[in-house]
Amino acid sequence: MTPAHDTQAAPEPAPDEGRGRAAAALAETVGAVLAHTADATGPRTPADTAEIRAIADAMIRLFTGAPLRSGGQLTIKSLAEEAGLRRNKLTHKHTGLKDLFYALVKAQQGPSRPFTDKEREVSEKQKKDLARVRAERDTLRTKAQQMARVIHVLEAEYAQLAQAKAALDEELAARAGVTYLSTRRGT
Template sequence: MNEETERAGIRAAMDRLLAGIPLHSDGALTIVSLAEEAQVKRHVLTHRHVDLKDEFYAKVRARGHVPDSERKLREELAQTKRRLEEANGRIAELEGDVEGLARVVNVLTVENDQLRERMPEAGVLRLLPSTRSEAQG
């Protein structure tokens, strides 16, 4: 097949897809479907006839149609942004919890130190753990 015949076939496939009357593909407005409709390999469109690929995308956009691949990417991006927002909210919440717990630990440390200092005054004897040799002896 010569290049002009190939280009004519691609243009005819483009027209069929845009008209909604595919013969050889699923009718989706994608490069894969255009290649199937034109009965050429996808790389023929993406490497050899880049101008026709760009023309097809321009016509699809002009019709206000968002290609499935772009729609899926936009949905994925929106979902990722929601997850990020949720994660950032949870991080902020956990950071607040950490600060609160650090304050509690500091207060308990001060109170513990104060109690240890007052133990002799209160008549409390500090019991030291026995070693094994003392317990057996």
Template structure:
């Protein structure tokens, strides 16, 4: 039965790598390889580890990026773009905040000078 399993696994490997799956969705994963070969996953991960390693090596040799890897890269690119936008926004807000701080300091200084001066005060106007 082991030889038959190995033949089934190799045939499933060939089909998946060629993009013509019969029993699975065609994803290049061990779970889909097991499904395609009609064997349990643990058969690949425990009994036929050499075939599992061969499958991964053939995927790398083809230069194929699994869908999960491609999705992760897309999410990473989106996150990096969002991070850059947030950095730019942060820099703008810091500049605005520093401007406000200068205005507050200037007004505080002016108020302090008015209090020290000749007693001039701001007196509210009475309403008629």
């Protein structure tokens, strides 16, 4: 074998993976700068510096896809869980880091690509199918409402006929001098 055959080409990272690593590297750099700035400015406590480092480390873990304490979603809630902090630390105290996180998430997602002709055709077909199914549903709903009204009218007519029959049976029984005994057939 020649040396060219011995070397293996490194697999190219997927585009999303490359963006995630770039976002993680940026988060690491910004986190280190912010932590160093927090150390240098003085009024902050060592706890603030530790929180900043924890948030930056959590960002790195989330963007590289290796969360330790959270589900790995790119949300502020997951970032706070991953950093071991309460969410309000990010939303009220470290708003700059929160904004950085949102910007990195948005940058990682990248621009949306335009639809291909085939995707556009499929979308149009699905829209037409949806419109057809909705029209069919509306037609069936209207027919069901009409049937319900017809059933209601028939029930009312049946009740009137049953009352008229009962009145006629009573009148017939009174004329014949016979007491009417109702039968137990489906009355």
